[in-house]
Amino acid sequence: MEYLLDGIVHYNxxxxxxxxxxxxxxxxxxxxxxxxxxxxxNNRQISRxxxxxKVWEEHGLVAxxxxxxxxxxxxxxxFLEFALEDKIETIPKQGFVLHCKCTPVNPISSHPREKLKKIYSSNKNFYISTITLTFLILATLGTFYLNHANNSNMHKYKSVGLCEVFSDINVIKQENIDSFFNTTLGQKIALQCTKKTT
Structure with missing residues (x-):
């Protein structure tokens, strides 16, 4: 609930x-x-x-x-910070009276910073879940990438002219590479690699 106290202070x-x-x-x-x-x-006495x-015992606290x-x-x-002095009257040994005009207000008219706090606090679990899920996805992708990079067996097999030939020993046998360079296509590629680039 939100109130406007004496028309000048907003209480959330x-x-x-x-x-x-x-x-x-x-x-x-x-x-x-x-x-x-x-x-x-408000405007009537409430006993000590x-x-x-209300303030302590109902909430399991020692009063x-x-x-x-x-x-x-x-x-x-x-209250003094907002020039609302003398709003709380003490009735000795009995209780207190609040002398203040307390008008309920629509939450939409509240201060923008308070609106943001309210939105954040109401969606706090959503934000925590989103951050946790994002972290898990990034961790999974990072682990996959590192495992894939570590499992790659690409290495330089040989140089053909100005070109370097790389192969993955898990996929291609080295004798197949030599056989390829003995084919017509392989010889054309080798010829291109031996020519100087201009």
Whole structure:
């Protein structure tokens, strides 16, 4: 979910970011959960016990007043970055009230950098799979090429004039090469190799 706080700060719940046109502040997971709980109870008191349950206990974490106080402080500090001071009221020994206009916004209107983060995070498994598959294909092709290159038995058999004759001993027997150069075609080729190029 995404919200516009007091018409000036964009809060993205998924990315845990507070953003305006000039800066972005990323919240910790606990601080983001705390802000979500305060937004849900906006302009009404939410007890310390309820916050401890929603932010920590429901997620299998140990809740404490110190954690709550520290994250309230972190949230207030983040709000100060955007001139949203005095938005969180402390009700001594009872709880807190968020005094802020929280308007749900369409994700399409979010900051371009946040859109890219969201696309990347939603397709993270696709990217990892693509990279892994590409690596495997390249490794397979590389192994095939190296094996093929190592299995090649091409070597220089002899020189005929200015030409060099190469053969693969796995394919052609050397006596067949000599027989070829005794044929009419072989003699023509040999004659061409003995002529100087101009």
């Amino acid at each position: 719940n998924d990315l845990r970011t507070l953003t305006n046109n000039k800066q972005t502040v990323e919240l910790s997971l606990a601080t983001s959960r705390l802000l979500n709980a305060l937004i849900d109870a 016990t309820e916050l401890l349950e 404490s007043d110190n954690n709550l106080n520290r994250n309230i402080s972190l949230l207030r500090k983040a």
